[in-house]
Amino acid sequence: MERERSDWDRMVKNLQWAIAGVFVLFVGGLIIWIIHLIRTAWWLGDVPSASIGISLVAIPVFLVLLGVVLYVFWGLLTHQREE
Amino acid sequence: MVEHKDVHEEILLAPIAQTGPGFYWAVAGLAVFILWGAIAYAVQFHQGLGVTGLQQPVSWGFYVTNFVFFIGISHAGTLISAILRLSKAEWRRPITRMAEVITVMVLFIGAGQILIDLGRPDRMMNVIRYGRYQSPLLWDATSISAYLTASVVYLYLPMIPDIAVLRDRLKKRKLFYSVLALGWTGTEHQQRILNRAIAIMAVLVIPIAVSVHSVVSFVFSMTLQPMWHSTIFGPYFVVGAIFSGIAALIVAMIVFRKAYGLEPYLKPIHFRYLGQLLLIMALLWFYFTFSEYLTGYYGAEPEEMKVFWAKFIGPFWPFFWAMVLCNFVIPIACLARLSQRTVGKVLIASLSVTVGMWLERFIIVVPTLSFPRVPFPEGVYSPTWVEWGLMAGSFALFALFYLLFTKLFPIISIWEIQEGRETGLKEVEERLLTYLPDEAEANILAVSTRGR
Amino acid sequence: MALWGMVIDLDRCTGCQACVMACKAENNVPAVGQKEAERGRIISWMQVLTETDEEHHSEKMRFIPRPCLQCDDPPCTKVCPVYATYRNPEGIIAQIYNRCIGCRFCMAACPYNAKYFNWYTYQKEKPGQNPDVSVREKGVVEKCTFCHHRLQKARERAHAEKREIEPGEYNTACAQACPAQAIIFGDLADPGSEVSKLARSPRAFKLQEELGTKPKVIYLTEGEGGG
Numbered sequence: 001m002e003r004e005r006s007d008w009d010r011m012v013k014n015l016q017w018a019i020a021g022v023f024v025l026f027v028g029g030l031i032i033w034i035i036h037l038i039r040t041a042w043w044l045g046d047v048p049s050a051s052i053g054i055s056l057v058a059i060p061v062f063l064v065l066l067g068v069v070l071y072v073f074w075g076l077l078t079h080q081r082e083e
Numbered sequence: 084m085v086e087h088k089d090v091h092e093e094i095l096l097a098p099i100a101q102t103g104p105g106f107y108w109a110v111a112g113l114a115v116f117i118l119w120g121a122i123a124y125a126v127q128f129h130q131g132l133g134v135t136g137l138q139q140p141v142s143w144g145f146y147v148t149n150f151v152f153f154i155g156i157s158h159a160g161t162l163i164s165a166i167l168r169l170s171k172a173e174w175r176r177p178i179t180r181m182a183e184v185i186t187v188m189v190l191f192i193g194a195g196q197i198l199i200d201l202g203r204p205d206r207m208m209n210v211i212r213y214g215r216y217q218s219p220l221l222w223d224a225t226s227i228s229a230y231l232t233a234s235v236v237y238l239y240l241p242m243i244p245d246i247a248v249l250r251d252r253l254k255k256r257k258l259f260y261s262v263l264a265l266g267w268t269g270t271e272h273q274q275r276i277l278n279r280a281i282a283i284m285a286v287l288v289i290p291i292a293v294s295v296h297s298v299v300s301f302v303f304s305m306t307l308q309p310m311w312h313s314t315i316f317g318p319y320f321v322v323g324a325i326f327s328g329i330a331a332l333i334v335a336m337i338v339f340r341k342a343y344g345l346e347p348y349l350k351p352i353h354f355r356y357l358g359q360l361l362l363i364m365a366l367l368w369f370y371f372t373f374s375e376y377l378t379g380y381y382g383a384e385p386e387e388m389k390v391f392w393a394k395f396i397g398p399f400w401p402f403f404w405a406m407v408l409c410n411f412v413i414p415i416a417c418l419a420r421l422s423q424r425t426v427g428k429v430l431i432a433s434l435s436v437t438v439g440m441w442l443e444r445f446i447i448v449v450p451t452l453s454f455p456r457v458p459f460p461e462g463v464y465s466p467t468w469v470e471w472g473l474m475a476g477s478f479a480l481f482a483l484f485y486l487l488f489t490k491l492f493p494i495i496s497i498w499e500i501q502e503g504r505e506t507g508l509k510e511v512e513e514r515l516l517t518y519l520p521d522e523a524e525a526n527i528l529a530v531s532t533r534g535r
Numbered sequence: 536m537a538l539w540g541m542v543i544d545l546d547r548c549t550g551c552q553a554c555v556m557a558c559k560a561e562n563n564v565p566a567v568g569q570k571e572a573e574r575g576r577i578i579s580w581m582q583v584l585t586e587t588d589e590e591h592h593s594e595k596m597r598f599i600p601r602p603c604l605q606c607d608d609p610p611c612t613k614v615c616p617v618y619a620t621y622r623n624p625e626g627i628i629a630q631i632y633n634r635c636i637g638c639r640f641c642m643a644a645c646p647y648n649a650k651y652f653n654w655y656t657y658q659k660e661k662p663g664q665n666p667d668v669s670v671r672e673k674g675v676v677e678k679c680t681f682c683h684h685r686l687q688k689a690r691e692r693a694h695a696e697k698r699e700i701e702p703g704e705y706n707t708a709c710a711q712a713c714p715a716q717a718i719i720f721g722d723l724a725d726p727g728s729e730v731s732k733l734a735r736s737p738r739a740f741k742l743q744e745e746l747g748t749k750p751k752v753i754y755l756t757e758g759e760g761g762g
Contacts, residue, residue, distance in 0.1 A: 037214050047217045132673075142643060214616060308643070
């Protein structure tokens with residue numbers, strides 16, 4: 001019974017961290033994509049200023065989003081019991 | 084106290100715990116429209132965009148109109164909920180969740196409209212491989228993905244305590260709820276973290292939401308076309324978006340209030356406040372529309388005037404005047420006095436605004452394309468069954484998403500309702516006291532003035 | 536570097552549509568059929584627009600043959616999300632048919648309606664077509680390219696013979712076909728070329744010049760007395 005319970009908890013925990021991992025990948029992917037667009041624009045001489053300007057706003061926004069999500073995941077998952 | 088809790092949990096969890104025949108009928112009804120849309124898209128995918136009514140010069144029609152409309156509706160949610168939360172409006176408690184769900188669901192539908200509109204959907208990945216940030220379409224892609232991400236997070240975070248209730252009280256979907264509850268036990272530390280995160284998100288989501296409909300408007304205003312190339316399009320679209328968003332929110336609230344018996348939670352007072360908000364937006368929308376058209380009229384550039392008269396008295400007059408009626412006359416008439424029969428009046432106004440704002444998007448997209456600058460043969464755009472099907476399907480898919488959500492999660496935030504009675508009451512009293520002049524201080528001041 | 540441009544003399548244009556037909560044959564522009572034409576889906580890279588004079592009502596008609604104006608500051612290339620349309624160094628606005636996603640943003644942005652869309656698969660490759668020009672698939676935007684394939688051919692020939700391209704060696708199909716010689720094509724960067732001289736004529740004007748798109752197709756208005 002005890003073993004079953006801890007197996008279940010472990011699975012739940014793994015899945016929860018997996019969601020956090022997916023989110024990291026998602027935001028990471030978006031940032032890599034934006035950088036890729038800057039690089040393409042740079043190579044082609046195709047108004048790189050537009051991509052740089054937008055990325056200056058977009059990348060920090062996505063990073064803040066990532067920060068909030070990780071803060072919640074970390075905070076909630078590591079403080080399930082009252083200290 | 085404990086009994087109170089149980090009552091709310093029981094009522095608000097009921098739609099998730101049991102499912103009646105009404106649900107299946109609703110799903111079946113929506114499925115018919117979704118099927119129509121799916122068939123329409125299959126035909127279009129196979130044969131090409133020729134199956135639509137689009138032509139030269141009207142190369143954008145229903146799909147782009149729907150894109151602007153749905154993205155506009157998305158401003159209901161997150162934006163309004165964030166503003167109400169930040170301004171500590173206590174009446175927000177039963178509303179925020181419903182609003183946030185609209186945003187998340189409708190953004191998927193709205194972004195989908197652009198995919199439907201593509202002549203080569205098989206080359207969609209080109210946007211990722213070769214995208215270029217000079218194009219406003221890429222601004223849309225970035226802004227909407229930020230908004231979607233932020234809205235999902237902003238919907239999810241305040242739901243965590245409720246998911247924990249579902250995990251503990253419901254017999255089904257144990258793993259699903261356990262994972263999503265993030266080990267919520269309601270410790271003080273957890274509460275502190277969650278409240279802080281919600282506050283950050285509420286601040287973050289407002290500029291993102293404003294950016295979304297601004298860049299949607301930029302798709303039009305960045306071109307040189309008559310009646311598109313306008314500097315007020317950004318704020319004009321944002322105002323219209325919030326306007327249509329509130330209307331859609333009210334409609335959704337009334338539907339689910341009736342369907343799930345939520346009358347004790349969504350009282351006439353809530354509709355009255357939202358109705359007043361809608362009234363303000365109607366006036367603001369009228370002001371923007373007036374400024375936009377007066378500027379065009381006074382300048383009287385020939386190309387602008389062609390489009391202008393086409394809307395006022397030309398082939399588009401029924402749509403234009405129906406828009407004015409639905410967006411201004413009817414809402415003003417309904418919302419001016421809300422002391423009696425509040426819910427009915429607010430519902431009529433909201434339905435009318437929803438229709439009116441769709442017409443507004445249509446009247447912005449199509450007439451400009453119909454009357455180009457050069458003497459090009461004019462074409463009349465009339466949508467085919469494919470476009471109607473995809474439009475019906477889109478609306479139905481949105482309704483289905485929303486309905487399914489209410490079957491998985493409580494549509495009214497349980498813990499926020501409980502919090503309202505437990506801590507909200509005291510907080511409001513304390514806050515109110517800080518607004519008032521301090522009695523002791525006032526006394527001292529009074530004595531000193533008397534002495535003088 | 537050359538800057539290819541065109542002068543169209545409206546005084547000479549008779550509205551005979553020879554340029555339109557020559558363009559269609561040269562560039563494999565599909566015939567869409569009567570039904571599609573009635574729905575407003577004719578594809579015509581070179582299109583003769585008719586303008587009625589507002590002062591003289593329907594008494595006076597003006598024919599404006601309109602190819603792609605190959606703007607030096609094109610509104611269409613700015614809005615393309617995938618670099619499927621761009622201005623090449625010689626000033627010609629190129630279309631990459633195999634990259635276009637069919638969003639039609641460039642069509643909405645073009646103030647001259649010079650861009651056309653393949654609503655259906657209007658044609659497949661078959662004998663009798665010009666082998667130098669690719670046949671467009673459904674769902675992509677196409678437009679006049681100043682017969683760019685002819686430039687490539689001329690350039691290759693000149694390269695093989697180790698010389699520069701001579702004036703007149705590269706000409707567009709419409710200019711070649713015009714019986715009234717109303718269309719003159721050439722290098723605007725060369726001040727001695729015929730197009731450059733005509734472009735400096737007091738009769739010269741550009742379509743919607745106030746938009747600042749800097750078109751490289753220059754029109755010559757009708758002479759004082761004539762019409």
